[in-house]
Each structure stands twice: as C-alpha cells, then as structure tokens.
Amino acid sequence: MQTVPPAFDAAYWQARYTAPGRAGWDAGRVTPPLQAYFDQLDVQQQPRILIPGAGRAYEAEYLHHLGLQQVVVADLAPEPLAELAARVPDFPRQHLWQADFFALGEADTFDLIIEQTFFCALHPSLRPAYGQQCARLLRPGGKLVGLLFDTPFAGATEPPFGGSREEYAAYFEPYFRFIHFETAHNSLPARAGRELFICLQKL
Template sequence: MKQDFNANYWQQRYQNKQTGWDTQSITTPLKTYFDQLTNKELRILIPGCGNAYEAEYLFEQGFTHVYVADVAPAPLEHFAGRVPDFPKDHLLLQNFFDLKGEYDLIIEQTFFCALDPDLRAAYARKCAVLLVSGGKLVGLLFDTTFTQDGPPFGGSADEYKKYFEPYFKFIHFERAYNSITPRQGRELFINLQKK
C-alpha cells in the first residue's frame, strides 16, 4: 500500500525527531539570494516550511509580509516559540494545495522533495496560481537520486523542467555553487518567473 504523506505522517516525524533534512539554520544559497533583495514589501510564501529558518532570517532582515505554511502543527509551534514576534496570522496550518492568496515570491527549500513525485506537476501549477504576474519561484531542488525510499524523493533537472516550463520563464536553473557541504553537487538553484 502506498504511504500517505499527510499531516499525521509529518507530525509524527517531527515528534519523533526524524528530521534529517533540518539544517538548523538558513542555507547558504537562500541567504545569498535574500541578501540581494531590496524590496521589503514583497509578499513571500514558504510552503512546507518545517522549522522555517528562511522565514526567521527574512523577518530579522525587516521583511514583514512573510507567510509560512505546513500541514503539521509541530514545526509551526516550534517556530512561533523561537520567533515570538512573528505575526501569528502568517503561520498557516494548511495543505499547500488548499492555500489561497497572491504572492510575489515563493521559496522552495526541501518541500518539493517531500511531496509524492506524482504531485510534482500539480506543485508547479499551484505555485503559478499563487504567484502574481511576474512573481518568482526561487529555491533549491535535489538533483540526485536517493538509495533509500523517500521522502526525500530525488530527481533530475531534465525531469523538473517539464513540470515548470508551462508556467515559468527560467531565469536560473543550474547546479548550486554554494550548497552546504552535505548537499554539495546535489542541488539545483532555481529562479523561475511566472509567465
């Protein structure tokens, strides 16, 4: 029987501290990207946010319209405790595919690889729906295969392109040069603009 990666599954992973993807801080490629952003009014969504180190960093830098979404309450509760001044109404306990709203920027950091691969085309489509015209999807995708059953689920640049091409222009879609050491040579940095 196929595993259902639902809220209960992820909540148990957090409760059992089975969070091997958790880097304990923002990763270098996203920090480098964020550091060149000048518009602090951007509406930013981080889906499947986990412990949301990216949101913490952005909030500390003065970005006030950052929203984080996850299906499991544990990471959102942990984040709220760690960043108590973060607006509570920007913590979205929701399935990504049920989200509403319009965003200028969606940040991808280990959410895509956590989804059942059958949902990848739907993910690309939903990102396009949530983004304003000209909005961007920016982040990291694993460009590797994993020997163990997922999540995380791996893949390749060639596979991913077919999901995003219908909705996005490719500004940047290449191997990340500044990945953290455990992920060096295995990540794509993407910067895709909604058509």
C-alpha cells in the same frame, strides 16, 4: 485540485518532526544559497512571500530579521509552526498557516514563493500539480526561488524523494521563464554538487 496523499498527511509529518532522528533534511539554519538570495532583496518593497512546507522555517526567521513583514509560512503539521512561534516570538501569528499548499486558493497570491525541501517531501505524483499551483499562487511576474535535490534517492518509499533537472524542467516549463536553473555553487558541504538553485519567473 489534487491534495496530499493520505500516507503523507498532517499526522505523518507531525510524527516525523517529533520523532528523534526523523528530520534529517533539517539543516538547522537558512542554507547559503537562499541566504545570498535573501540578502539582495529590496526590503523597501515588502514583497509578499510564501514558504510552503516550511518546516522549522529558518528561511522565514532570516527574512523576518531582515525586515520583511509579509512572510507567510505554511505547513501541514502544527509542531514546526509552534517551534517557529517559540523561536521568533514577534513573528506575526496570522502568518503561520497550518494548511495544505494545494488547497490554497487564488485569493492567496504572492510575489515570491520560496522552495526549501518541500518539493522533495511531496509524493512524486504531486510534482506536476506543484508547478501548476506555484504559478497559480504567484502574481504576474512573481518568482519561484529555491533549491531542488539534483540526485536520485534510489528505492525511496517515503520523503525525501530525489530526481533530475531534466525531470524537474518539464514540470515548470509550461508556467515559468527560467532565470536560473543550475547547480548551486554555495551549497552546504553535505549537499555540494547535489542540488539545483532555481529562480523561475511566472510567464
């Protein structure tokens, strides 16, 4: 399995998280499209959820407070995981994984994968592998849900990287049925009209 390019390894992300002003993608809260999606989840079913490249993981915090008990967050860098642990002391420590998403094996399967600024943090060469790995980690009928930037970031040489819905569709079509793949209607104001809300079900 292809792994993260050395330029964007754990040390790179640790530096991004700890340097002032280097985490501009961090909304500081769960974003409205994902909050709306989370609010309609059936807590009684207790789906197993993965948030890869979770960063400070406001999504995991929100899901935890809703009563979802099988939420796993994964990130290459230790700093954001430690911050989540400090912010949410009762979040299960065994669900904080300092790990490479692409190195997770088939034993680690989930009902739901949440995408929030992880895809745009990957080197574009990893995008085809991302779609494949999401499908590999999802149980039959599982879903990939989240937000993708639907705008180019011209000249970007480091994350975040942008793109278009046409490009993205090609990565997911081999593995998923498209339930939603459209401009988010309730984005944060700074991102309005520039991000896609996706809900894709594993074929």
